[in-house]
Amino acid sequence: MRFMNKTIFAAAASLLACASFAAWAETVVTIDAAKPGAVINKNVYGQFAEHLGTGIYEGMWVGPDSPIPNTKGWRNDVLAALKDLHVPLVRWPGGCFADEYHWREGIGPRKDRPVKVNTMWGGVEEPNWVGTHEFFDLVELLGADAYVNGNLGTGSNQEMAEWLEYMTSNTKSGLAELRRKNGRDKPFKVAYFAVGNEAWGCGGNMTPGHYANLYKTATTFLKAPHDSRPKFIASGGNDNDVTWTTTLSKEVKDNIDAISFHYYTIPTGKWEVKGAATGFGEGEWISTMKNTLAMDKLIANNVKVLDQNDPQKKIGFYVDEWGTWYDVEKGTNSGFLYQQNSLRDAVVAALNFNIFHNYADRVRMTNIAQMVNVLQAMILTDKDKMLKTPTYHAYHMYVPFQDATTLPVAIKDNGAYKLGETAVPQVSASAARGKDGKLYLALVNTNPNKETEVTVNVAGGKAGAVQGRMLTAGAMDAHNTFAQPDAVKPVPFTAQAKGGKLSMKLPAKSVVVVNVE
Structure with missing residues (x-):
């Protein structure tokens, strides 16, 4: 077919633009450290x-x-x-x-x-x-x-x-x-x-x-x-x-x-x-x-x-x-x-x-x-x-x-993990001020196939770096056995802000807990 209908072409271009946006768009997690909430018993x-x-x-x-x-x-x-x-x-x-x-x-x-x-x-x-x-x-x-x-x-x-x-x-x-x-x-x-x-x-x-x-x-x-x-x-x-x-x-x-x-x-x-x-x-x-x-x-x-x-x-x-x-x-x-x-x-x-x-x-x-x-x-x-x-x-x-004190967390542009008719949010997050005075952030990527990038903001301040641990594995059903008791265990996780922006890459099917500095 030599020529493409202009309407179809415009629609295709729009879809490509959306797909491109979805590929690079990041989930943004904002922690409001100035508004402490209830204590986590x-x-x-x-x-x-x-x-x-x-x-x-x-x-x-x-x-x-x-x-x-x-x-x-x-x-x-x-x-x-x-x-x-x-x-x-x-x-x-x-x-x-x-x-x-x-x-x-x-x-x-x-x-x-x-x-x-x-x-x-x-x-x-x-x-x-x-x-x-x-x-x-x-x-x-x-x-x-x-x-x-x-x-x-x-x-x-x-x-x-x-x-x-x-x-x-x-x-x-x-x-x-x-x-x-x-x-x-x-x-x-x-x-x-x-x-x-x-x-x-x-x-x-x-x-x-x-x-x-x-x-x-x-x-x-x-x-x-x-x-x-x-x-x-x-x-x-x-x-x-x-x-x-x-x-x-x-x-x-x-x-x-x-x-x-x-x-x-x-x-x-x-x-x-x-x-x-x-x-x-x-x-x-x-x-x-x-x-x-x-x-x-x-x-x-x-x-x-x-x-x-x-x-x-x-x-x-x-x-x-x-x-x-x-x-x-x-x-x-x-x-x-x-x-x-x-x-x-x-x-x-x-x-x-x-x-x-x-x-x-x-x-x-x-x-x-x-x-x-x-x-x-x-x-x-x-x-x-x-x-x-x-x-x-x-x-x-x-x-x-x-016994940490909860802090409000807002998640923007959170993608959906979908399979057939079922969909769940891809990222789950929680933040709190620990008894040691440090700010802790927990993140979960529910998608077993794809990593996701998360930008971390602290309202009223700057997030310069995070350090903590990550738990993931290659298979969805990865587990520990008496022959291999450490097949699934946490590994260190760090990320540094670049150009005033702190981004974290969450691997597929992962749990990450970090201290936000």
Whole structure:
């Protein structure tokens, strides 16, 4: 065809110009360092350890007589790795297990403790070797706070009240003396106490109104010395359900410091077939990104309810179970929820951190599920071997955000990562002023195929350089194995301003945390 229609030519030229612009246009991230916001409670980086599979036994607790080096029965290699994360808080003993756990069976000489069946997870024997005293050994060795989940489902108000007295009383009461007989003179520090878990499901299949009444009754009898009173947590909703937050914030006026919330990221969005932890295609990469970013709206919907019913912001919103949930690894007990952990999980973790920071005034605690060998774990073990997962490294990179002060971030010209009908923002960002006075910036590139360039501005000042660490890998499902435990790990990252402009190139599927100088 010798001649081109002028209209077609103009349209083609316009498309070429747009394509050219898209090729060089940069995402601009502007930090307003002059407008500090809410403090990111360190407990946003909390952990969760449930009596589930090898999450506690073998994974963390091997007993004082084990040939695996340990302190008071807890593995030294795991303790050291978790201490490096500055773990602020550990939730225990569940989860669903909490509503079948009877604390008296986990005290006294271990040889005398009854063996039960863990009907919630795998139908295996539960020896009760890890009980109240052992758990507090763990949190004290880590320098962490304790979040104890009470048994409302199969327990009683008396049982919960007596457990709290056993842990916190500084008197000569029978329960305090029993604690002393079992080797602990001083009271334990219980920072948080929850009344039941997932009351809408495994915790009793209750309605919000019924649970609210039970909660009010239970907390009437939960007493501790004034200077040792824990914060009380009500079991809230999950997914798109805001009725629990609505009912509890309206009907419970006393003894409520927070409402819990659970949300898991599932690639397929279907519980029956969730998707594999490794060996997945790009379709499940982007669906995972989309489904995890739904956390933002879920929190926003619940915070909106709380702002209406609790404008003084007395009630926190604790996402005390979250993370990725895949089909279990082949050849493992389906009740143990053991799954591999890849670069995708690290990106998911970082995206959620950035979301949590945006709601720091309400989201004052979150607990990823779970710490070792279960779901989106920090650590995987196999007998005496141990490795740190990509999720572990994401947590380690974000340590400077613990108790940091949020700073507003504006993102301009943020591209979209698209695949078929699905699209998500390519760049996620969060900034804060650390306790050390430094300005920290976290960036995530969700696109698994393309790097993106980001210009960093600091409103009212200049960004001269950044230095920190970056986490990425060649494959979407890159992961660490016992043969190659460092296949995925952070590497140093730096960038310098040129001509008064600070630009950073974020590799595909990467997490970057830097100090902005």
